[in-house]
Amino acid sequence: MPLNLKSVFPAEDPEFLSFPSRRSVVHSTQGMIACTQPLAARCGLKVLDAGGNAADAAVAVAAALNLTEPTSTGIGGDMFCLFYNAKTKKIEAMNGSGRSGMKCTLENIRQELGLKDSDEGDLSLRSVHAVTVPGAAAGWVDVVEVFGSGNVTMDQILGPAIELAERGFPVSELSSTMWRVGAEELQEASPNFSELLKEDSSAPGGYRGPRPGEMIKNEALAKTFRTLAKEGKKGFYTGRIAEAIIKVTKDRGGFLELEDLQRHLEAGSEPVEPISYVFKGQGYGGSKAKFVDGVSGQGANEDDHGVEIWEHPPNGQGIVALMALGIIEALEERGKIPLFKPEEHNSAGYLHAVIESLRIAFADASWWIADPAHSKVPSAELISKAYLAERARLFDPSKASDKIYDRGSPAHNHSDTVYFAVTDKEGNAISFINSNFHGFGSGIVPKDCGFVLQNRGGNFQLIPGHPNAIAPGKRPYHTIIPAMITNKHDDSLHSVYGVMGGFMQPQGHVQVLLNMLAFKHNPQAALDAPRFCIGAEHMPGDGNERKVFLEEGISQEVCDRLIKMGHKAEIVTGYGRGVFGRGQLIRSHVEDGTMVYSAGSDPRGDGAAYPG
Numbered sequence: 001m002p003l004n005l006k007s008v009f010p011a012e013d014p015e016f017l018s019f020p021s022r023r024s025v026v027h028s029t030q031g032m033i034a035c036t037q038p039l040a041a042r043c044g045l046k047v048l049d050a051g052g053n054a055a056d057a058a059v060a061v062a063a064a065l066n067l068t069e070p071t072s073t074g075i076g077g078d079m080f081c082l083f084y085n086a087k088t089k090k091i092e093a094m095n096g097s098g099r100s101g102m103k104c105t106l107e108n109i110r111q112e113l114g115l116k117d118s119d120e121g122d123l124s125l126r127s128v129h130a131v132t133v134p135g136a137a138a139g140w141v142d143v144v145e146v147f148g149s150g151n152v153t154m155d156q157i158l159g160p161a162i163e164l165a166e167r168g169f170p171v172s173e174l175s176s177t178m179w180r181v182g183a184e185e186l187q188e189a190s191p192n193f194s195e196l197l198k199e200d201s202s203a204p205g206g207y208r209g210p211r212p213g214e215m216i217k218n219e220a221l222a223k224t225f226r227t228l229a230k231e232g233k234k235g236f237y238t239g240r241i242a243e244a245i246i247k248v249t250k251d252r253g254g255f256l257e258l259e260d261l262q263r264h265l266e267a268g269s270e271p272v273e274p275i276s277y278v279f280k281g282q283g284y285g286g287s288k289a290k291f292v293d294g295v296s297g298q299g300a301n302e303d304d305h306g307v308e309i310w311e312h313p314p315n316g317q318g319i320v321a322l323m324a325l326g327i328i329e330a331l332e333e334r335g336k337i338p339l340f341k342p343e344e345h346n347s348a349g350y351l352h353a354v355i356e357s358l359r360i361a362f363a364d365a366s367w368w369i370a371d372p373a374h375s376k377v378p379s380a381e382l383i384s385k386a387y388l389a390e391r392a393r394l395f396d397p398s399k400a401s402d403k404i405y406d407r408g409s410p411a412h413n414h415s416d417t418v419y420f421a422v423t424d425k426e427g428n429a430i431s432f433i434n435s436n437f438h439g440f441g442s443g444i445v446p447k448d449c450g451f452v453l454q455n456r457g458g459n460f461q462l463i464p465g466h467p468n469a470i471a472p473g474k475r476p477y478h479t480i481i482p483a484m485i486t487n488k489h490d491d492s493l494h495s496v497y498g499v500m501g502g503f504m505q506p507q508g509h510v511q512v513l514l515n516m517l518a519f520k521h522n523p524q525a526a527l528d529a530p531r532f533c534i535g536a537e538h539m540p541g542d543g544n545e546r547k548v549f550l551e552e553g554i555s556q557e558v559c560d561r562l563i564k565m566g567h568k569a570e571i572v573t574g575y576g577r578g579v580f581g582r583g584q585l586i587r588s589h590v591e592d593g594t595m596v597y598s599a600g601s602d603p604r605g606d607g608a609a610y611p612g
Helices: 037-051 054-068 104-114 136-147 154-167 173-189 219-231 233-236 239-250 257-267 318-333 348-368 385-394 504-519 525-530 556-564 574-580
Strands: 026-028 031-035 078-085 091-096 270-272 275-279 307-312 416-424 431-436 485-487 495-500 530-536 548-551 568-572 581-591 594-601 608-611
Touching: 026 031, 026 608, 031 037, 031 054, 031 431, 031 581, 031 594, 037 054, 037 154, 037 416, 037 608, 054 078, 054 136, 054 219, 054 416, 054 431, 078 136, 078 485, 091 136, 136 219, 136 233, 136 431, 154 219, 219 233, 219 239, 233 239, 239 257, 257 495, 275 318, 307 318, 307 504, 318 348, 318 385, 318 504, 348 385, 348 504, 348 530, 348 548, 348 556, 416 495, 416 581, 431 485, 495 504, 495 556, 504 525, 504 530, 504 574, 504 581, 525 581, 525 594, 530 574, 548 556, 548 574, 548 608, 556 568, 568 574, 594 608
Parallel strands: 548 568
Antiparallel strands: 026 594, 031 416, 031 608, 078 091, 078 431, 091 270, 275 307, 307 485, 416 431, 485 495, 495 581, 530 548, 581 594
């Protein structure tokens, strides 16, 4: 094992990791589920055992995560997924994100917020106008209909989560931490907050978030799931649930109407073409640098064709990861960065190259990523080798540049999303992500429904003429991004992976991928390794968006060297490490003619990888 891994864990802060611990790679030939909540994984495993495939099990996991980690995800949010079909060796994408209401014109919103013509303004994450139509409910049904096995019903798929919600379940540690932190926000946002909190006369307002190990029920959410299972999408976007959504938002002054929900019901989720980039950098391609990974948990796989990294297209931000990887490859080809050695992992030179490549990519993305139905998004051009080679010219190997961030920097880096990966014994795989956006989302709870509404509209711009400016029936810039990797020479599945956490996500995708490809880390080590995060937890314009947060385990010496290069670097410890996201990773390879899945799960989350 490379020497640079020895100091990664345990962390010194006892609040986050209280004793030395390690995780092994988990192997299986019968499928795998890697997610942040063990109880949610068990729900998915039940569906696999009942004859469901990876897509069926994924929806079961998504529903259970709504229950066990409501601060991150839910049926009141949005979802995206990539599905690998083992028979066709093709990857398909599903956009399950909702749109703004038809009365949400830029003029109406600016007038409502009291903005003058000269004001740019922001749409507050606490504003009811940040609530967009929930896309997850339609997405779950559509995923089962389009990618599912046909062997299990929605009632069977949602049944395990319904059972947990009705009988109650013990809350896990990090979920409890986020729940208790968000409790006050929830009480301020909605009169129906008690549906998601625990009664306690000694707590502020008489309710609080559950502590680790405490039991909690959510019978209102069970009722919502039963309606979806019985009536399908119609049961969510019309009738009792739809009316509750509209009433609670209108009571706050929102513009959503029943017709907006009906419109999403009719449109459904959108099948879209995934985007990809063939990566041959850092020794992973070319006849002179064949890659043979013999690390435990990855298998032996010699391939000089490179790998193809797949992302969901805009309105998602997966293109940022592809652009950054293309820039890194161009820098290597031009001799601006070396072929990094194992001992150079998370060195100042390596971190500087990846940080700057991501910043160049984010500068473009902050302008171009928008709803392609409303604005032209030149995805093919943005990930073309010629364009990325030109953008790579902005890189200075000796110092951080201050000239490439004219479009703004990433902000809101919270791990308030769930990403999970599922494979099945037939070789199918799904990369699935579901989110409220920011913690409990808007915090607004439709009465007797048991879930919060997302605040994804907070990513809209309020600048006239901006591609991502809010407009009627429009999807905002989305941070949530699932990813997959295939072997270029035969289109076989290489990995299913993702890292959640706002604008951390493409940063995590690049770092975890390079951990695997450049530094030969096994799936668990690739997730364990300390990460960086650009511009986390701060809004652009407050002087902090240029910061680089380094996770404990990266040395102070490296931090100091980055500071000398012009980076505003600082080391983050304890629960603050949640800003670096929580990832899941399943590697796939063939051993003795049998498909073997080898998985890791992020120690920054409550979950693990579970064999089928």
